[in-house]
Amino acid sequence: MTQTENKPEVNDTPLVPIEKIVSLCKRRGFVYPNSEIYGGVSGIYDFGPMGVELRNNIRRYWWWSMVQNHDNVVGIEGAIITHPRVWEASGHVENFVDKLVDCKKCKRRFRIDHLEPENLEQHKCPVCGGELTTEPRVFNLLMETYLGVVEGDRMKTYLRGEACQDIYLDYDNVLKSSRVQVPFGICQIGKAFRNEVTPGNFLFRQREFEQWDLQFFVHPDEMQKWFDYWKEFRYQWYLSILNHKDRIRFREHAPDELAHYAKQAYDIEYQTILGWQEWEGIHWRQDWDLSRHSQYSGQDLSYTDPNTKERYIPWIVETSGGVDRTFLNLLLDAYEEEPDPAGKEPRTVLRLNPMLAPVKVAVLPLQKNKEELVTTAKDIHKKLQRLMVSQYDDVQNIGRRYRRQDEIGTPYCVTIDFQTLDDQTVTIRERDSMTQQRIAISELPMYLLEHVSFK
Numbered sequence: 297m298t299q300t301e302n303k304p305e306v307n308d309t310p311l312v313p314i315e316k317i318v319s320l321c322k323r324r325g326f327v328y329p330n331s332e333i334y335g336g337v338s339g340i341y342d343f344g345p346m347g348v349e350l351r352n353n354i355r356r357y358w359w360w361s362m363v364q365n366h367d368n369v370v371g372i373e374g375a376i377i378t379h380p381r382v383w384e385a386s387g388h389v390e391n392f393v394d395k396l397v398d399c400k401k402c403k404r405r406f407r408i409d410h411l412e413p414e415n416l417e418q419h420k421c422p423v424c425g426g427e428l429t430t431e432p433r434v435f436n437l438l439m440e441t442y443l444g445v446v447e448g449d450r451m452k453t454y455l456r457g458e459a460c461q462d463i464y465l466d467y468d469n470v471l472k473s474s475r476v477q478v479p480f481g482i483c484q485i486g487k488a489f490r491n492e493v494t495p496g497n498f499l500f501r502q503r504e505f506e507q508w509d510l511q512f513f514v515h516p517d518e519m520q521k522w523f524d525y526w527k528e529f530r531y532q533w534y535l536s537i538l539n540h541k542d543r544i545r546f547r548e549h550a551p552d553e554l555a556h557y558a559k560q561a562y563d564i565e566y567q568t569i570l571g572w573q574e575w576e577g578i579h580w581r582q583d584w585d586l587s588r589h590s591q592y593s594g595q596d597l598s599y600t601d602p603n604t605k606e607r608y609i610p611w612i613v614e615t616s617g618g619v620d621r622t623f624l625n626l627l628l629d630a631y632e633e634e635p636d637p638a639g640k641e642p643r644t645v646l647r648l649n650p651m652l653a654p655v656k657v658a659v660l661p662l663q664k665n666k667e668e669l670v671t672t673a674k675d676i677h678k679k680l681q682r683l684m685v686s687q688y689d690d691v692q693n694i695g696r697r698y699r700r701q702d703e704i705g706t707p708y709c710v711t712i713d714f715q716t717l718d719d720q721t722v723t724i725r726e727r728d729s730m731t732q733q734r735i736a737i738s739e740l741p742m743y744l745l746e747h748v749s750f751k
């Protein structure tokens with residue numbers, strides 16, 4: 297038996313204001329401002345019970361696609377604090393800077409690369425029209441920290457400004473301790489820290505955030521082939537988790553944006569209310585990183601081909617994206633307020649891909665004052681909980697419980713009703729179509745696993 301709630305046709309939805317997502321995130325336990333009871337810290341956030349589940353699923357799906365499903369890719373987890381020389385070798389101490397100008401009237405501070413050309417040329421504040429300072433001041437984005445407890449004997453170092461440096465540092469250890477050979481890749485997911493001068497737009501630009509990186513080591517002759525492979529792979533990966541597949545595109549870097557060693561670079565961009573913005577970068581890094589670390593550390597980081605005995609510094613294809621931007625973009629992509637055909641409150645629904653949804657299934661007894669319904673529902677919930685994130689809910693009427701689950705993106709709701717007690721079947725309701733079908737309790741685990749597993 298299949299029955300469908302009245303569901304309007306869903307056409308393409310308008311771009312969602314960030315404020316809607318901020319409010320949902322706070323209300324339903326996805327994201328909170330860090331240190332809120334002290335007034336918060338700009339550009340730093342915490343993840344709540346729903347947020348941590350979604351984040352873990354996003355990370356796991358990336359790892360599953362990149363590491364588990366590639367024979368020539370392995371993973372590491374490097375430290376946040378490294379030797380300070382790392383950041384000299386990487387060029388961050390010298391070049392990781394923002395140039396800023398101040399408004400003499402309203403005292404606001406602007407990155408010059410964020411100003412419109414006319415504001416820059418006329419030294420005019422884009423907010424109040426006041427005069428901007430002419431000589432930009434230079435700020436380094438690296439966050440400093442100190443190791444050691446004895447004053448005067450403390451070593452200044454940095455919280456990592458980009459996570460990928462650990463991969464170059466561990467490249468030689470990975471080569472010697474695992475059976476990989478060029479071409480091969482090393483993946484890592486980890487925190488990075490930047491003293492962003494203008495953090496903002498919620499998770500989009502933070503001071504503490506998380507990156508996922510692949511550094512893929514190749515023979516120079518194979519650079520173009522692997523660059524093309526990963527560029528396409530990453531694009532398809534993002535497509536696989538999006539509803540609005542027309543809101544993603546490549547942007548090729550112009551020649552004056554390219555690093556001196558890069559032949560090509562592409563951003564994967566996503567369109568939100570903020571316009572088209574970078575989501576991930578695909579970079580041609582050549583032998584820059586390993587050569588610099590060889591030079592600064594005095595260690596030979598070249599590779600000897602076991603078959604040809606050719607010795608060379610491998611070239612690198614980098615794919616570097618943000619976990620937090622993925623989190624934000626997916627919420628913006630999934631959020632919808634669906635008008636109610638009867639003119640009641642609109643249905644807020646997160647159309648997250650089921651494999652990423654924080655809660656996979658909610659188990660709901662039709663009535664909470666019927667002991668047999670409650671016992672059966674709790675028993676089903678306990679069994680499902682061993683396989684996936686399941687929630688038991690018996691508070692308020694069934695319609696409200698469905699709405700609560702829709703708002704956090706739960707793809708399936710299982711209802712235990714009086715028929716269940718007779719024939720051991722339940723109804724299973726699908727979030728997007730709101731269709732319901734009856735299914736035997738014994739078939740439930742397999743049905744759900746098939747629909748929520750990574751594909």
Ligand code: GAP
Binds near residue numbers: 460500577617
């Ligand atoms: N290793 C290369 C690298 O770090 P990047 O473009 O500076 O390149 C990679 O950063 C990704 O990290 C970006 O595409 C973006 O998704 C994310 N990201 C960068 N800065 C961020 C910030 N302040 N807040 C949140 N995510 C950020």
